Amino acid sequence: MLQKTVDFLCEEIRDKLGDFKPQIGIVLGSGLGELADEYCDLAIPYSEIPGFETSTVSGHKSRLVFAQIDGKNVVMMQGRFHYYEGHSIHKVVYPIKVMKKLGVETLILTNAAGAVNPAFSPSDLMLITDHINNLGVNPLIGPNDDEMGERFPDMSEVYTPELQELTLKIADKLGIDIQEGVYMASTGPTYETPAETKLARILGADAVGMSTVPEAIIARWAGMNVIGISCICNSAAGINARTLSHEEVIHAANVAKDKFKSLIKGIIKAL
Numbered sequence: 001m002l003q004k005t006v007d008f009l010c011e012e013i014r015d016k017l018g019d020f021k022p023q024i025g026i027v028l029g030s031g032l033g034e035l036a037d038e039y040c041d042l043a044i045p046y047s048e049i050p051g052f053e054t055s056t057v058s059g060h061k062s063r064l065v066f067a068q069i070d071g072k073n074v075v076m077m078q079g080r081f082h083y084y085e086g087h088s089i090h091k092v093v094y095p096i097k098v099m100k101k102l103g104v105e106t107l108i109l110t111n112a113a114g115a116v117n118p119a120f121s122p123s124d125l126m127l128i129t130d131h132i133n134n135l136g137v138n139p140l141i142g143p144n145d146d147e148m149g150e151r152f153p154d155m156s157e158v159y160t161p162e163l164q165e166l167t168l169k170i171a172d173k174l175g176i177d178i179q180e181g182v183y184m185a186s187t188g189p190t191y192e193t194p195a196e197t198k199l200a201r202i203l204g205a206d207a208v209g210m211s212t213v214p215e216a217i218i219a220r221w222a223g224m225n226v227i228g229i230s231c232i233c234n235s236a237a238g239i240n241a242r243t244l245s246h247e248e249v250i251h252a253a254n255v256a257k258d259k260f261k262s263l264i265k266g267i268i269k270a271l
């Protein structure tokens with residue numbers, strides 16, 4: 001059903017956009033939504049978009065924001081859908097398919113994550129170099145939309161190497177320290193047990209979170225360029241003796257938000 005509605009929905013959105021054709025898509029993670037408050041030419045609440053859900057997570061707004069930033073046409077998701085909210089994996093990635101159909105060529109995925117790499121500190125930014133899908137589900141399961149992508153897509157380079165280089169260059173130019181590493185997604189909503197944190201590290205992860213991987217898979221499959229940036233909000237459970245809370249995550253995202261916004265703006269300018 002979702003596959004069929006995407007064309008119809010895009011027609012409706014295009015009517016609202018007029019000449020504006022988004023080239024860059026951004027998914028704004030927990031506590032990082034301010035960019036869409038700063039730049040907003042047109043906002044469409046998810047409640048008005050068939051197939052979209054309202055985010056149930058505090059710290060997430062629920063709207064699609066269109067804006068021109070540094071001469072580039074950008075669409076931002078202020079609030080994303082998570083698998084742990086009970087949405088089907090197909091609902092989680094539906095907005096990415098919509099972005100693709102609207103003309104988005106480059107997708108910037110952001111998230112809040114916990115560090116399993118002990119060298120990382122809260123409020124660090126981490127460029128995602130690769131991911132591990134530990135969700136137990138893949139958003140491409142089901143009939144394949146051959147027009148959008150192939151049945152068995154290669155995932156050797158999910159995060160576009162040239163754009164990783166560009167991101168590092170811009171961070172350097174702006175004087176922003178940025179870590180690099182592998183992001184592992186689990187379903188949540190529980191944070192990890194200390195044993196799971198240990199496992200994630202053994203598997204090769206540097207950070208853990210509850211999002212991004214489904215969207216990245218769809219974007220890569222559909223031939224988009226992908227950049228992933230995590231805001232490290234806490235050390236994952238077991239790395240130090242403290243317990244974790246969503247408030248702590250939002251607080252760390254708030255501390256990081258200015259450098260995060262500068263980096264994203266720098267990337268948009270350079271794209």
Ligand code: HPA
Binds near residue numbers: 113114210234
């Ligand atoms: N684990 C999983 N997801 C997260 C974390 C974490 O420690 N912090 C922010 N999102």
